[in-house]
Ligand SMILES: [Zn+2]
Ligand SMILES: [Zn+2]
């Protein structure tokens with residue numbers, strides 16, 4: 493994620509900020525060019541500090557669920573990220589924690605949309621286009637079969653995933669090393685883009701099958717087998733997670749999610765100009781992120797940054813007694829899978 497600058501006082505501003513921490517000016521994110529704008533707080537109109545143009549906030553700002561802005565004369569009430577919401581949690585009960593859960597979900601979703609837009613991917617809303625994408629953030633009622641997942645452009649996320657206690661419990665129950673909202677969203681949206689970018693292109697599909705295997709094998713049977721027999725012994729050689737072994741579609745979605753994780757980590761490091769240089773002579777841990785990964789054609793250069801970066805950040809986390817930020821091993825076979833995603837997305841960025 494990029495870091496931004498206040499248009500009034502030039503202090504750093506972060507993606508989720510509603511105001512500048514230094515001067516108190518209001519801040520709003522403009523998706524069209526990924527800029528954070530700032531506004532004089534004491535006047536009614538939202539006039540940007542740098543360009544003196546008038547904007548309005550996305551309607552979800554009233555819930556502190558969105559800080560994105562749209563042009564004042566736009567016919568839209570919602571920003572490009574919030575237009576994708578089909579179902580949001582029921583906010584009418586003041587006793588429930590739904591508002592807090594929804595805000596957590598929106599933080600993750602806005603980060604996802606930032607990234608998809610940076611890849612220049614088409615993100616039509618399913619509310620307007622049959623082949624579009626939308627999000628259902630729903631509570632599971634007793635005896636309902638609804639689950640977190642993706643089907644035909646609809647990404648469903650159970651709002652209990654936004655409760656950190658329940659999510660951690662699920663992570664332990666499922667013996668996962670990592671479970672986050674942004675991880676869920678990146679994974680599920682991966683299934684949508686498989687349909688959009690792989691499924692109907694014979695050449696791409698053939699490439700996909702040679703790397704991930706044949707996805708035409710029965711999906712529910714494969715999942716049943718996975719839950720019954722578990723993972724092959726040396727799964728880490730070829731798969732980024734245990735779940736990725738269950739079916740080529742899940743392998744794709746897990747790989748896609750990790751690709752987005754890696755791009756975001758390296759982009760963040762780039763904007764902070766992170767430089768890993770241990771205070772003794774070594775080559776293995778040295779790195780400097782001097783480029784925006786979204787502009788790089790060669791994926792090897794990007795992935796090479798990950799090991800020193802994650803080791804450094806993991807060590808800081810360990811200093812604070814919190815889990816590793818990136819508890820995964822990226823093998824050569826996994827790099828090949830990540831490269832497939834990278835090359836699929838490259839032409840869209842030009
Ligand atoms: Zn400021
Ligand atoms: Zn919005």
Ligand SMILES: [Zn+2]
Nearest residue numbers: 679683742745
């Ligand atoms: Zn999946």
